[in-house]
Amino acid sequence: MAKRESTLKNMLVSLLVITVVTGGILGFVYSITKDAIAEVDLKKNKAAIEEVLKTDVEIDTTEVVEIDGLTYNCAYDAQNQLIGAAIKTFSNNGFGGKVELMVGVLVDGTINKISVLSQSETPGLGANMTTPKFKDQFNGKNPNAYNLMVKKDGGDVDAITAATISSRAFTEAVKLACDSFEANKAQFVKQVSETIDAPTDAVSEITDNEETTEITEGGTENE
Amino acid sequence: MKKQQKSRKEELKMSNNLQTFTKGLLKENPTLVLLLGCCPTLATTTSAINGMSMGLATTFVLVLSNIFISLLKNFIPDKVRIPCYIVVIASFVTVVQLVMQAYVPSIYETLGLFIPLIVVNCIVLGRAEAFASKNPVWPSLLDGLGMGLGFTCSLTVLGCIREFLGNGSIFNLAILPETAKILVFILPPGAFIVLGFVIAIVNNLKKSK
Numbered sequence: 155m156a157k158r159e160s161t162l163k164n165m166l167v168s169l170l171v172i173t174v175v176t177g178g179i180l181g182f183v184y185s186i187t188k189d190a191i192a193e194v195d196l197k198k199n200k201a202a203i204e205e206v207l208k209t210d211v212e213i214d215t216t217e218v219v220e221i222d223g224l225t226y227n228c229a230y231d232a233q234n235q236l237i238g239a240a241i242k243t244f245s246n247n248g249f250g251g252k253v254e255l256m257v258g259v260l261v262d263g264t265i266n267k268i269s270v271l272s273q274s275e276t277p278g279l280g281a282n283m284t285t286p287k288f289k290d291q292f293n294g295k296n297p298n299a300y301n302l303m304v305k306k307d308g309g310d311v312d313a314i315t316a317a318t319i320s321s322r323a324f325t326e327a328v329k330l331a332c333d334s335f336e337a338n339k340a341q342f343v344k345q346v347s348e349t350i351d352a353p354t355d356a357v358s359e360i361t362d363n364e365e366t367t368e369i370t371e372g373g374t375e376n377e
Numbered sequence: 378m379k380k381q382q383k384s385r386k387e388e389l390k391m392s393n394n395l396q397t398f399t400k401g402l403l404k405e406n407p408t409l410v411l412l413l414g415c416c417p418t419l420a421t422t423t424s425a426i427n428g429m430s431m432g433l434a435t436t437f438v439l440v441l442s443n444i445f446i447s448l449l450k451n452f453i454p455d456k457v458r459i460p461c462y463i464v465v466i467a468s469f470v471t472v473v474q475l476v477m478q479a480y481v482p483s484i485y486e487t488l489g490l491f492i493p494l495i496v497v498n499c500i501v502l503g504r505a506e507a508f509a510s511k512n513p514v515w516p517s518l519l520d521g522l523g524m525g526l527g528f529t530c531s532l533t534v535l536g537c538i539r540e541f542l543g544n545g546s547i548f549n550l551a552i553l554p555e556t557a558k559i560l561v562f563i564l565p566p567g568a569f570i571v572l573g574f575v576i577a578i579v580n581n582l583k584k585s586k
Contacts, residue, residue: 160456168453172461176468183472190479198482274490277423278544278563316560 203227203240206258206267211237219342222334228342236261236342242271243331248323250274253283255324257331261339264296268328273320280320288314288321292328297336302329397516401523407500408531408572409579414500418532419568421491425548428536429529431491436525438473438495442466443509443521450510462505463496470496500528531575538571539563 158164207213211231219226225242238260245253253273258266268289275281282288291312303309304321313321407413417435422428445465453461474492477485495501504524509517537547543563545553561567 157451158454160454164454165457169457169461172449172453172464176464180468180471183475187475187479191475194479194482276563277427278540278558279560 199227202256202269202271203229203258206240206256206269207238207260208258209237209260209266213237216240221338224331224334226335226338226342238266239335239342241331241335243327243334245323245327245330247319247326248273248275249280249317249319250276253320253323253327255327255331257328259332259335261343262296263298263332263336263339264294265292265328265332266294268292275317275320280314280317282314282317283320283324288312289324297329297332302332394516394519398519398523401520401525401527402530403527403579403583405524406527406531406579407503407524408528408535409576410583411503412576413503414498414528415572417491417494417498418535419565419572421494422532422535422539422568422571423563424540424544425533425536426487427491428532428534430488431494432525432529432532434473434488434491435495435498435500435528436522438466438469439501439504439525439528440518440521441469442501442505443517444514445469446505446509447512447514447517458506458510459502462502462510466501466505467496500524535568535571535575538575539567542571543567 158168203216204213207229213229214232214234215230217228217230219228227240227242229237229239231237238258241257241259243255243257247253251274253275254271256269256271258268260266270284270289273281273283275283295310301309302311302325304311304313304318304325306313306318307322309325311321311325401407403410405411408415408418414435417431421431442462442465446462449461449465470492474485474489477488477492504521508520512520539562541547541552542559543561545551545555545558559567562571
């Protein structure tokens with residue numbers, strides 16, 4: 155096939171054909187990968203929630219609520235009692251842009267565990283925020299008795315060496331989540347009592363659970 | 378006699394193809410000799426694994442885009458070739474991104490950051506313009522592969538040097554003690570310094586040859 159001349163008609167036709175065909179291919183690929191991508195995201199999100207809210211109590215149900223631009227994943231145990239919330243929080247003040255964290259806050263406001271969802275800090279410096287050495291210092295700390303600010307700013311957080319900006323952003327995101335949880339906590343607990351009142355099935359389930367615990371208690375006494 | 382001629386012709390073709398493939402590795406290395414694609418080179422070589430990942434992702438797109446542009450070269454009129462090439466390249470990058478995101482999420486997590494950067498990598502457009510639009514499919518594929526691997530090698534070398542000097546490790550394996558780190562090599566100025574030295578060394582090697 156000879157090379158096509160650059161006439162107006164040829165140019166229009168070839169541009170049109172190429173854009174239409176590639177557009178069609180993109181649409182097709184998008185439609186077949188859409189579900190798989192959503193599933194992967196969901197799985198990742200769920201894994202992060204379970205990781206940051208890992209305690210002795212098993213999570214029965216989770217509920218997603220959006221408040222102040224933060225996504226709350228409230229976790230309830232089998233008795234519909236609030237265990238805590240995995241809060242998706244962020245800071246735009248990182249050295250490399252946005253830092254996204256999942257902070258597990260227990261019902262009394264204590265930080266359980268933190269997982270870094272996305273960050274683009276400098277490798278070897280700010281990117282060390284994903285290492286346990288830095289992020290696990292928050293575990294088990296209650297913001298009431300623990301000043302959520304880096305030591306340089308008069309707080310209690312040990313910053314990463316030579317990466318104060320990244321540490322500050324991380325701490326800021328954690329503080330945002332903790333403050334927001336403290337302010338909105340009542341709402342989640344109330345939601346629980348409502349759900350207990352409303353469907354009768356839930357009530358019977360709870361009584362069932364109580365019975366089983368009594369039986370096991372009795373069993374241990376006999377021994 | 379005829380047979381001999383034929384085999385010699387084939388030999389010539391073979392060596393030509395081989396040359397097409399190997400020239401990207403050192404003689405016309407895109408990063409160190411042609412100095413194409415400096416933006417991703419400087420930005421992603423903060424560690425060896427990052428550099429290598431970027432290189433491999435680019436190689437993949439480069440091979441595919443070279444094949445398709447070589448196939449389409451007679452259909453596309455000269456005056457609108459650049460927009461056509463860009464549409465083809467950008468579509469490939471998006472397809473690669475979607476497929477990786479859906480089926481290999483673990484690799485996507487490491488590479489995800491760099492994939493959109495491939496669209497603006499001028500190596501891909503440069504090879505489409507300089508080679509694939511003038512050559513048949515098979516040499517274009519080899520050219521893409523050679524250039525891609527040359528890019529991958531130089532990015533991995535740069536990444537290794539910067540990670541070793543700046544973080545005391547190579548491929549996340551700690552080698553030097555914590556105190557023996559020269560931070561500047563991980564930061565942007567270090568990228569320019571290391572790239573400059575590597576280019577000087579390569580030029581010297583080529584000269585002495």
